[in-house]
Amino acid sequence: MFWVGACIWYIFGEVSESDIRLDKVDYDWTIYPGASDCDDRYYDIEAVMAHERGHTYGLGHVTVEDHGRLTMSEAMRPCDGQHRTLGLGDVRSLRQKYGVE
Ligand SMILES: [Zn+2]
Numbered sequence: 001m002f003w004v005g006a007c008i009w010y011i012f013g014e015v016s017e018s019d020i021r022l023d024k025v026d027y028d029w030t031i032y033p034g035a036s037d038c039d040d041r042y043y044d045i046e047a048v049m050a051h052e053r054g055h056t057y058g059l060g061h062v063t064v065e066d067h068g069r070l071t072m073s074e075a076m077r078p079c080d081g082q083h084r085t086l087g088l089g090d091v092r093s094l095r096q097k098y099g100v101e
Contacts, residue, residue, distance in 0.1 A: 003027050003043075006052040018056040020049065033081035040078045047076060047083035054086075059093055 003026065009017045022029065022045070033044035054072050061074040068075075070087040086094075095101065 004048055004052065006055045008056055015056060015058075018053075020052045022048070030079070033079045035079075038079035042078055043076060044079070044081045044084065047071070047081055050084055050086070051076070054090065057094060058097055059090065062089065 003023045005021050007019045007021070008015055027043060028041045029045040029048075030038055030042040031045055032038065033042070033047070050071050051073075059072050062070050062072050064073055064075050067073055067087075067089055069082060070089045071083045071085070072090055072093070073083065076083055
């Protein structure tokens, strides 16, 4: 079972389209991960969208043990909004991938 997933279509090696699917039946989503009433049911939708768009741009996962604070970390906890913005490692990966210094 997938709680979230990105589907990416390519034409001649270039991304042509990307869709993201969220499981709204088994999971709940919030835009207020720091709210006092946020509990283990709620995941930060902005953080998840940033992560999934990272896949659209060709980024893979990094391990929680080594890079748990990066947006492309392979796991996010409920009510955790720290992955909404790219970390330095995320930015460096994008720059390396697209040849931007
Ligand atoms: Zn992912």
